[in-house]
Amino acid sequence: MNMSFLQELFTTITRRDALRRRRRAGAPPPHHGEVVDACAALLASDGEASSIALASRALALYQGLSPQERVAFFERLAADFAAEPEAIDGAYAAYREARDNDSLQALFLACEPRRQELFRRLNLASDGTHALVEMREDLLALLRERPDFTGIDRDFAHLFGSWFNRGFLVLKRIDWNTPASILEKIIRYEAVHEIQDWDDLRRRLDARNRRCFAFFHPAIGDEPLIFVEVALCKGLPNRIQPILGGEDGGVEDPEDADSAAFFGISNCQTGLRGISFGNFLIKQVVQELKHELPQLKYFVTLSPVPGFRQWLEERRHDESLPRALRETLGELDAAEWQREPERAAKLEAVVKPLAARYLVHEKNARGKPLNPVARFHLGNGAELHRVNWLGDVSAKGLKQAAGLMVNYLYVLDDIERNHENYTANATVASSSDVRDLARKARKMAKGESSK
Amino acid sequence: MNMSFLQELFTTITRRDALRRRRRAGAPPPHHGEVVDACAALLASDGEASSIALASRALALYQGLSPQERVAFFERLAADFAAEPEAIDGAYAAYREARDNDSLQALFLACEPRRQELFRRLNLASDGTHALVEMREDLLALLRERPDFTGIDRDFAHLFGSWFNRGFLVLKRIDWNTPASILEKIIRYEAVHEIQDWDDLRRRLDARNRRCFAFFHPAIGDEPLIFVEVALCKGLPNRIQPILGGEDGGVEDPEDADSAAFFGISNCQTGLRGISFGNFLIKQVVQELKHELPQLKYFVTLSPVPGFRQWLEERRHDESLPRALRETLGELDAAEWQREPERAAKLEAVVKPLAARYLVHEKNARGKPLNPVARFHLGNGAELHRVNWLGDVSAKGLKQAAGLMVNYLYVLDDIERNHENYTANATVASSSDVRDLARKARKMAKGESSK
Amino acid sequence: MNMSFLQELFTTITRRDALRRRRRAGAPPPHHGEVVDACAALLASDGEASSIALASRALALYQGLSPQERVAFFERLAADFAAEPEAIDGAYAAYREARDNDSLQALFLACEPRRQELFRRLNLASDGTHALVEMREDLLALLRERPDFTGIDRDFAHLFGSWFNRGFLVLKRIDWNTPASILEKIIRYEAVHEIQDWDDLRRRLDARNRRCFAFFHPAIGDEPLIFVEVALCKGLPNRIQPILGGEDGGVEDPEDADSAAFFGISNCQTGLRGISFGNFLIKQVVQELKHELPQLKYFVTLSPVPGFRQWLEERRHDESLPRALRETLGELDAAEWQREPERAAKLEAVVKPLAARYLVHEKNARGKPLNPVARFHLGNGAELHRVNWLGDVSAKGLKQAAGLMVNYLYVLDDIERNHENYTANATVASSSDVRDLARKARKMAKGESSK
């Protein structure tokens, strides 16, 4: 490498600047081979100062790659930076012989893909952690078509699980005093109920009855990892529109609230998929709110039911069900059905019980609830508490869940037991109202009239 | 576990409080079996919220163990939380069969000691990272007598290498505006030239010609990991006493300095031994200083030479050396020899060349310099620049190095080349003065008179 | 007063809350007599803790007054809280007798309107300073019609001059990392070139070639007092649109800039009118920029010329001027004249010289330049450097200044001399180009053809 590496280290130019200068100097865009070479040099370096410069260079080059070149780079990562079979075989032979600590350690190291050490070293670069998270985001987008990249992804996941350990995360309150650079990311990352613009954001955040909290990681600065939006209410809320509209979406004075309603939880970093911290977030936020407002009694979500409408659609073609029931479901095809009181009432009588059945009884291949939001909250120890008819009458809400929303309730004394029952037996904790609805659905399915 | 685990989670009592309460309640001190059980429960837990409570409990119990019980706990860690041979054998068999990603991943996981996952989960507890660093400190103290604990130590080292990656460290300036809680740790951890008290600290830090920087890790709050003390000087300093005394220890006005002298680098966390960040610290501090004071030309250490006096002692019994030389060395036994100009001059003529020889030519078993401070700075790419006679006339300085101190010079343009030559060929970069001295020592050894 | 005053003091309810509660409790809106009574009680209190509660109450009640009631309140302030003539007469008689310190002090106190002590005590309330600034804003709006309120205004001005002393102001950089609560105020208060929305704000602030600084006062939190927007350029900018548009509005890399262009200075608090800190702001910002970017050579404004178009209009009816000249000015009535090259060129030949004359020679009643922006910068010691034709082609720019903008140049070595000449002799420091233009205008006025 170039002897003037320290210039690069000692100036504060960012990788983006480095790329721009390269471009301005008329150099062609980088080739994946250059990145591979930089990675190899980084692994060959013995961990001293040049490593920082090499890591910076490798990441800068990677960021300059075209999508095609990135695929080619991942192919090389999969092929050339894995563990080496001969080394493993040799280490195992030695271990079987010796059966001692040293040989076991050697075997462990032989099995560890060289990518893991590579990623650790790339992390030396300034802002390296975030660059690696983005690299995994690229990889995840390719994974379905390239199962041979699975090993790379496992290495990322292994390291990220260690680096994004809850012990390293920092909870911060987000409000109107938060820097704009962070707020614009809240706007961008909100995944449950889209935020239109800054005025919309302000309606959601900047009222005395709103709270928002996010997890941050010290090494990736002002990038939130996950955040949750909360409305302080009297009683459990059953409709999302007033909350999003900012009017009548909670108590005027926080001291009057008895409920904290979690109405949006959004993961921000695609590249951290599968690294779980959502459950820690909810529980830590409950703790914060309890501290600020000791009178709060209910910690509850107002959650979407993605996939429910599609499941209902399948029920229409399920010939084991009574024809009348299936015909009623057909009414959902009518435009603006939710505005016709009579039609809506007819649907409500059928759809609410089916929703309870869907959430309580429909399971996936691993025996857990079919609905992913249910899996998340039930797995955290919450209880399926209430099904809210016309809880979300936005186009999206109607399309994905026939307008239904659900409250999951976090009862502090029950969380642990619920969680254990769910884990051990996939038991769905639910309120008696929900269970009544589910029973009604069973009767409907058999053609019995509901009581 | 107790159903009220969330009470523990939701209150802010610390582990210390928990132990104190236990004591006050009249409970006996914890037994290592309790810690083992808590660890086992933590590993059995499926990563959800109860893990935080379990991790807190395990660490609190560990901290309550007596030294004997800690040994017993480490014995169980070594025996019961290692990788399992049968699992490894089975995984290897499957891997040899399949030779694919999945079987390799399975083998890798089988080889990973369960301790690693245990440590990652203990890290969920509040302040868990620091507790684990302290646990390793306990372990290191036992390691010499208990080589069977080596595997545990490797697991710590593996994780800490990942967690204390330079990308996660934060450089902070330490000065008189720093919180007292951190400054008292600077007093405690200073390892090179002891700080007597707060007044002494202030003399070292709080002058316009002083700088001090430390690395911190976000998860262990106000505990510095390593720090360096700097004096701004005109010319390279050759004596430590004026610098420690705070008078005449540098330029009055920082703008007048041409040199930054690093006169103390101290590691603070015994439990992080072997996790290297000293080299990054020096280079990042050079960068900071360059930014603040662009006129600085020399970045240099004023370093001790631990072990040199002992090596000289051995020379006195080295019969291959001329008798006259060996007799002169005997003068070092005289009390306060450094105060007798004649005797001191006689010694200087002999000891300085020998110091150059010692630093440049004496190597350890791995072919690197015998002197550990030399290994550190030469490995970082510095040059052995000057040997300073009577550079440290404190009792400690006389005892460990016959009063000698050394300047290592960091020349930005040479750092990389020096480092590479040192790594590849153990070449010691040195100034022509030092080389002259070393040549003179060779002649003295042969009995030739120096010129 | 009510004995439970400490409840009010010890809870954290704000004045806004207090008013809302009052409203909710069905109480009528406050009457100005209530505020007067609270003020009288506050003055009667002896400065102990009850004063805080009384001050809070008085301010809360004031904020609840209708506009009419506020006028009534100011009438009472003018009449009942002035100095008392008999007291003054008595104190003067005693002073004339004694001619000593004590009697002088007594006379001074007798002459001080009681309002001043009232305002100082109102300032005890939480956020009292800002409430008083807003109260003066109300007053200023009335002043033209109510010259009898002038005394009140003088008392405000006297106190604010002391409280907003430059020694108490804090300079802060404003950028995209600034809290949204402050940025929205920047959007609202920008007075020179309106900021449309958050995207527009971001274009102005969040580029590597932009800087923005504001003065804050510690007691009024996140309310900026005044701010200035800066673009880093190569050469002096002559057109505002590229700068506002965010593209091509400066150098790509700040290191390449030789000029800092101040393109907007906005006062934020109407209630602080006449309390001067703009000059300090500019000079302190110059200092900051010099420190960050030592290579900067030119500190220059790109300033509007409000009133110029109207002055031109008056010239059209000034029969002392040649008819041809006046006819040419008539071309400014043509819609979109600036898009017709020929017409624009014809106008340029006439309007630029007239602008120089307007800025250099037209004076107000006090012998200072007619143009307020010129007064500000010339008074600060800047030089009138260049007249920029079609510098601002927005509707507003065309309407107020026929599209003209002006550069005022701050030459560090000349600032003091310029300032003193301006103050002593109203001398307008100007470049030779501007002087040439002004001479040309004189010839045009006499009907001589310009050379």
Place this chain on the structure above:
Amino acid sequence: MNMSFLQELFTTITRRDALRRRRRAGAPPPHHGEVVDACAALLASDGEASSIALASRALALYQGLSPQERVAFFERLAADFAAEPEAIDGAYAAYREARDNDSLQALFLACEPRRQELFRRLNLASDGTHALVEMREDLLALLRERPDFTGIDRDFAHLFGSWFNRGFLVLKRIDWNTPASILEKIIRYEAVHEIQDWDDLRRRLDARNRRCFAFFHPAIGDEPLIFVEVALCKGLPNRIQPILGGEDGGVEDPEDADSAAFFGISNCQTGLRGISFGNFLIKQVVQELKHELPQLKYFVTLSPVPGFRQWLEERRHDESLPRALRETLGELDAAEWQREPERAAKLEAVVKPLAARYLVHEKNARGKPLNPVARFHLGNGAELHRVNWLGDVSAKGLKQAAGLMVNYLYVLDDIERNHENYTANATVASSSDVRDLARKARKMAKGESSK
């Protein structure tokens, strides 16, 4: 003035540097005439940027003056910067004629000493506020001998009353995480019970049952204005030594405390004498503590009784008192009397009642309690609650108060009434115990045996 004033403004050299440079350049120490000239120039300047440089220069020169020269400077301040009699006479004549706002304003301005405007302008300099506070400290030390400086002091007091308005003060908690630069000032300024060193400070501050709060002013940075030390206790404390010793000086767990004991209130800035904020501090701290620990019931001081011992001494010579009583008081002359149980008991029976009498009934010329600490707390609305025998057995405690300490109790519901009664009628609010003691003292004085 020198044209290069901006160099001074634009560099960051401090006044201390300026003086040092002057000294190094061999210039003689400044003469008071130089300061006077700089002040005159500052007043003549028209408030623009040069004022900052002039203010800096004047303050730097003042700080370089010898004590004698400072006296000479104050003489000039008194003589040459007062209000001008002829101007006053003229303004009054005009006012008597016109009796309008303008003439009144003119009279007011004529009566305002020019020093006030001078001080406001000196405040433009960086750190000017603190320099002015120190200037007043110099002045106060001279005031007893130079009553002719009283006018200057009044001007300082007038301005400081406005600048250090409670609305501008910031309350900060002081603990072991506070910067050392502030803590060393706490050590220096503690006036009630001296802090020996950093270890002593730590004992006082850094325990879970201790709190310390200080007021700061934003313009004088890390200089505390006043601070209070608090111990959290169960029951009202009666002895200071355990609290200072740090052991047994309060509850182990703050949650167990029912009392907050204020055991030291120290003013830090002599130059702010008479500017009252102590009462605001206590009440704001009560508010903070209530918020943190809602279970606290008692807010109480443990206060010294300075002057009591001297008053007792006078009683020994008060022939109106019974001889036996006076003889008993003579026992206080015995060395270490407090260690002799019998003698101490005999004294207690006499001294405690006399203390109650002293505190409740002995008044100064203005009819307020003779004891200054009593005046402060009673004036704040506290109640004289308990007299503690042998509350402070330090040498200082014995010497100033025969070892007595007193609890003043702040009962939230009574504060206002106590305060008003005290202000209106000098009524001393006291507990029935204290009243009983005072009655007993009356009987003793009459020679009646106490019951």
